[in-house]
Amino acid sequence: MEFRFLLFLAVLIPFLAYFEGSTALNRSSFPDGFIFGAGSSAYQYEGATSADGRQPSIWDTFAKLHPEKITDGSNGDVADEFYYLLKEDIARMKEVGLDFFRFSISWSRILPLGKISGGINQKGINFYNHLIDLLLSNGIQPFVTLFHWDPPQALEDEYGGFLSPKIVDDFRDYANLCFQEFGDRVKQWATLNEPNMFAKEGYALGDAAPGRCSIYIGNCSEGNSATEPYIVMHHLILSHATAAQLYKEKYQAVQYGTIGVTVNCNWYVPKFDTIASKRAAQRARDFDWGWAIHPVVYGDYPKIMREMIGNRLPSFTKEQSEMIKGSFNFLGVNYYTTEYAEDSGYDTGANLSYTTDSHVNTSTEKNGIPICESTSVSWLHICPWGLRDILLYIKGRYKSPTTIITENGMGYVVNSSSTITDFIEDNLRIKYHSVHLSYLSQTIKEGVDVRGYFIWSFLDNFEWGQGYTIRSGITYVDYVNGLQRYFKNSALWFHNFLKKENIASATNSSLLYSE
Numbered sequence: 001m002e003f004r005f006l007l008f009l010a011v012l013i014p015f016l017a018y019f020e021g022s023t024a025l026n027r028s029s030f031p032d033g034f035i036f037g038a039g040s041s042a043y044q045y046e047g048a049t050s051a052d053g054r055q056p057s058i059w060d061t062f063a064k065l066h067p068e069k070i071t072d073g074s075n076g077d078v079a080d081e082f083y084y085l086l087k088e089d090i091a092r093m094k095e096v097g098l099d100f101f102r103f104s105i106s107w108s109r110i111l112p113l114g115k116i117s118g119g120i121n122q123k124g125i126n127f128y129n130h131l132i133d134l135l136l137s138n139g140i141q142p143f144v145t146l147f148h149w150d151p152p153q154a155l156e157d158e159y160g161g162f163l164s165p166k167i168v169d170d171f172r173d174y175a176n177l178c179f180q181e182f183g184d185r186v187k188q189w190a191t192l193n194e195p196n197m198f199a200k201e202g203y204a205l206g207d208a209a210p211g212r213c214s215i216y217i218g219n220c221s222e223g224n225s226a227t228e229p230y231i232v233m234h235h236l237i238l239s240h241a242t243a244a245q246l247y248k249e250k251y252q253a254v255q256y257g258t259i260g261v262t263v264n265c266n267w268y269v270p271k272f273d274t275i276a277s278k279r280a281a282q283r284a285r286d287f288d289w290g291w292a293i294h295p296v297v298y299g300d301y302p303k304i305m306r307e308m309i310g311n312r313l314p315s316f317t318k319e320q321s322e323m324i325k326g327s328f329n330f331l332g333v334n335y336y337t338t339e340y341a342e343d344s345g346y347d348t349g350a351n352l353s354y355t356t357d358s359h360v361n362t363s364t365e366k367n368g369i370p371i372c373e374s375t376s377v378s379w380l381h382i383c384p385w386g387l388r389d390i391l392l393y394i395k396g397r398y399k400s401p402t403t404i405i406t407e408n409g410m411g412y413v414v415n416s417s418s419t420i421t422d423f424i425e426d427n428l429r430i431k432y433h434s435v436h437l438s439y440l441s442q443t444i445k446e447g448v449d450v451r452g453y454f455i456w457s458f459l460d461n462f463e464w465g466q467g468y469t470i471r472s473g474i475t476y477v478d479y480v481n482g483l484q485r486y487f488k489n490s491a492l493w494f495h496n497f498l499k500k501e502n503i504a505s506a507t508n509s510s511l512l513y514s515e
Contacts, residue, residue: 025434027498029441034451035141036498037100038093038458038474039407041148041193043076045461046106048083052123055112057150058161062209069207069219074467080459081483086131089485092475093458094138096491097498101140102406102454103131104148104193107174110181114152116173125181132185143188143454145262146175146243149198149209149464156210162198162232168239175243179251187257190332190406191243194264195236196292203228204354207465216351226352227312234314237295241324261296262332262406265289265394267386271340271366280360281341283308285393287358297398299325309357330451331394332406337379338386339364340371375428376413377470382428384435388443395448402449408436409456411463411470420486423460423476429490437497455494459485 027036043059063075082089093101107114109124132142151161159166175191183189192198198208204225206213212223240261247259268284270277286294286302294302299321305313316324339362346359364371364381372383391403410432412423433455444450460473468479474490477483 025438025441025497029437030453031444034453035099035404036494037098037102037141037143037452037454038096039102039454039456040082040458040461041104041145041150042106042109043079043148043150043462044457044464045080045082045103045459046109047077047079047081049077051083052109052127053112053121054106054109054124056153057106057108058153058156058209059150061153061156062211066211069211070465070467071469072467074462076462078483079462080477082459083127085483087134089459090134090138090140092485092487093135093140096458096474096487096495098140098458099498100143100188100452100454101135101458102143102145102190104145104150105178106150107147108150108152108154110177111152111174112154114155114158114174115170116177118154120177128182132182136185141188142182142186143190144178144182144186145190145193146178147171147191147239148193149202161210162235162239163228165235165238167235168242171239172242172246176246176250179247179255183251183255183257187255189247189257189259190262191240191259192236193262193332193406194334195233195240195261196289197264199229199233199236200354201465203232214351214353217353217355225354229354230309230313233291234316237292237324238316238320241296241320241327244327245323258329260328260330260332260404261292262334263289263292264334264336264407265390266336267338267383267390267393268341268362269338269371269386269389271342271363276343277341280343280358283358284339284341284360284362287354287360293331293394293398295324296327296331297325297401305357308359312352328401330402330404331398332404333390333394334407334456335387335390335405336408336410337364337381338371338383338389340366375410375432377411380410382410382432382435384432384439387436388439388446391440391443391448391450392446400449402451404452404454405440405450406452406454407456408453409433409472411466411472414469414471420476420478423471424486424488426474426488426490429474429488430493433490433493 049060063070067073105128110121112121135142155161155170161167201208202210203212206218206220206223211220212228213220214223214225217225244259268281270281283304286304290302301313341360341362344359344361370381372381374381410429457473459475460471460477463470474488476486476488
């Protein structure tokens with residue numbers, strides 16, 4: 001497959017030459033042992049949603065019942081058919097030079113009814129064993145996420161899924177099965193991916209599975225945006241801590257792995273140089289992702305949340321607080337962009353909701369000027385300094401945790417005039433990654449303990465509510481013509497970046513970006 005790289009070389013070399021006044025940047029710019037990888041998730045990649053004993057997850061159900069909530073009305077039934085094409089895709093990963101591949105396990109593929117008592121699907125176990133073994137035989141380490149937004153529909157039907165404390169024991173049993181079956185080869189585990197986004201999008205806004213919210217917030221048939229997001233997050237945190245405790249006590253000493261949790265973290269800066277805006281930016285951080293990080297570091301939610309939400313915010317018992325405190329070996333940070341924050345200056349009255357509880361308005365422009373360079377995705381601006389700022393903030397506020405950048409990347413919006421060439425010549429994506437890596441390298445030199453960097457994503461994929469209308473991969477997937485794969489320019493850039501003997505140029509980003 002080397003010819004694919006050569007095919008793009010003529011296009012890419014002039015682009016790399018564009019970076020004048022640059023500093024040399026390649027994988028040798030990072031500490032020994034620093035890992036580079038790419039991320040994915042089961043529902044977004046695998047397809048084969050009814051194959052070999054797999055039963056529906058809540059995303060299977062949501063996508064079928066609410067196609068109007070997905071931009072193109074699509075679903076993950078086929079996705080990238082990674083379930084069938086994994087051998088070819090792993091060979092492509094090897095060609096690019098990835099150290100790790102981050103993937104999630106489909107809970108309902110190995111436990112169709114969500115519980116051990118409902119039966120283990122050996123064909124599902126076999127698939128993930130095959131995937132892990134293929135990765136290792138190609139020199140790529142597996143990084144496994146246990147939960148990436150797709151709990152079994154059976155548990156949703158039985159007791160409401162993460163709305164019930166019963167989910168904690170079932171998640172522990174599911175995690176235990178995964179540790180038993182795969183832990184001899186998997187050395188990096190993340191319990192949850194972006195619990196803050198799952199709770200917000202699925203239970204406050206109703207834009208994602210299971211599509212619950214108050215009627216005054218969105219088009220939902222049931223839900224309560226004032227209480228359910230907090231209940232769900234509470235059970236997510238307890239599920240994480242219970243699984244992490246199990247791993248540390250039963251498996252870590254013999255399997256020699258590490259376990260953590262991954263959180264979506266946008267950076268927030270004051271929109272105006274006022275005390276009100278500065279306080280709003282702090283509230284935005286606490287409500288958006290401090291909500292997930294603060295408990296696993298200190299054993300409780302941020303103080304400002306307790307003050308503003310009152311008894312709608314669940315409480316941990318003393319024993320639970322002790323269990324969740326310090327319940328990770330690493331913190332996964334998913335960073336994409338930065339936003340302005342300002343005080344909303346209004347009272348929501350009776351229409352309470354997580355979405356307004358912080359009394360913060362966020363935006364991506366001021367006086368008509370974007371906060372950073374724009375992309376075709378309306379919410380995503382290229383603000384690499386935000387990655388540095390958020391890591392320094394986490395270092396200071398959360399006791400200098402070991403961190404891994406578990407997602408960083410950008411997408412291109414598909415429109416009626418888009419061509420394959422438009423997506424393959426993804427030079428803005430190269431710029432996005434090069435400037436973020438430049439800031440990340442500098443941040444490590446400033447004393448932040450960062451151990452790895454994962455791009456989102458290796459393949460174009462089903463992007464949840466945006467369906468297939470956003471392409472986020474460094475590999476193009478032709479959804480019209482048999483799911484053929486084609487490397488984009490960014491794949492070649494990473495191929496060169498990851499070869500220690502080759503130098504990839506990267507812009508001296510401090511000349512282009514400033515706060």
